[in-house]
Amino acid sequence: MKPGLLLISHTYAALENRKKLQALGAHFDLVCVTSTLEQRMVLGRPSSDFDNENDAPARSYQLIRLPRRGKTDTTFVYEGLGDVMRARRFDVVLVENEPWALVCWQTWFWKALLQRRALFGEFTWENVERPGWKGSVLAAVYRAMTAMTDFIISGNKAAALLVQKHGARAADVLVAPQLGVDPANHQPAKAAERAALRVACGLPADGFIVGYCGRLTDEKGLRELVQACESVKNVKLAILGSGKLEGWLKEQQQSRAWLHLLPPRPHFEIPHFLRCLDVFVLASKPVHTMTMCWEEQFGHVLIEAMACGVVTLGSTSGAIPEVIGDEDAIFPHGDAQALAERLRQVMTNGGAMAQRQLERTRTQYTHDAVASAWAGFIQEKIAA
Structure with missing residues (x-):
């Protein structure tokens, strides 16, 4: 039986990005929480160009869409996230966002309350330290984050060093991309x-x-x-x-x-x-x-x-x-x-x-390669 993974990220509101979820579904009983379909402009195009339900019939995982409450990618929370965690037991809860993002703290709260046996992980890209008072505040946030997580996936080497500086063990940090690329539609042209x-x-x-x-x-x-x-x-x-x-x-x-x-x-x-x-x-x-x-x-x-x-x-x-x-x-x-x-x-x-x-x-850098790297690391943590 595959381990149960709850993945929470607004990234997978993009249709192309969900190809990584399809690859990850080969390794986990995967449930992904992402944002509801929106009607807005993205890079000068309607959001329906980037997110729709065309992939629904072939999904190897469950996609749950929840409404966002908040204006930016780091100041929103998901309405109904607690209900998702009440519905079943997971082996791992993983949230993708920066350590100071409200959704990370919301996820940790519900995980601590409703999924006590599950491992808690976070994916972060952040690779620079802020100057001045912002740096001091965020240093405290990082220390709290590393104390609460069982593992961290860092999108680059500098991000891994940053979380280790603030308390994460090197053995609990994986450096790996968030997303891969689909070789079927990315091929050299004659x-x-x-x-x-x-x-x-x-x-x-x-x-x-x-x-x-x-x-x-x-x-x-x-x-x-x-x-x-x-x-x-x-x-x-x-x-x-x-x-x-x-x-x-x-x-x-x-x-x-x-x-x-x-x-x-x-x-x-x-x-x-x-x-x-x-x-x-x-x-x-x-x-x-x-x-x-x-x-x-x-x-x-x-x-x-x-x-x-x-x-x-x-x-x-x-x-x-x-x-x-x-x-x-x-x-x-x-x-x-x-x-x-x-x-x-x-x-x-x-x-x-x-x-x-x-x-x-x-x-x-294919989706399969990225998913395999994530899965190998997470499954080691489950078995430890």
């Missing part, structure tokens, strides 16, 4: 297919195309990406997404025929864009202020691009180097000149790098 995909995306059918997709914000290094491409000859740059830099990018486009801006797309269409590219770049920059303290926590689009057989370059921000796992693909964050030099290198000889990255993704 030349003719790539040309057709480019035309369908509104891009030139030929030429060397560098790309980025995601939030259009300054911390994603888009200014440096434009600057780097401007200094490299015979390069086209395709940027897909929405955000605060959209206006600036449109201004740049007016005097740069090689710059192509594409509107946001549903998650399931992102592989079509990635498979158009010769190179994908994530040029993120750290931000350390009292109002915003952030470094790249994983960069899931990196493994999506790698799975599509696209040469993938990343900056030294946060977890990017450990995700890519290839020094030749890394450049200093904020350094447009260094990025330009990397682009020149892969323009002349990028095939071997693309193959290395593709193989890395197939062995470490």
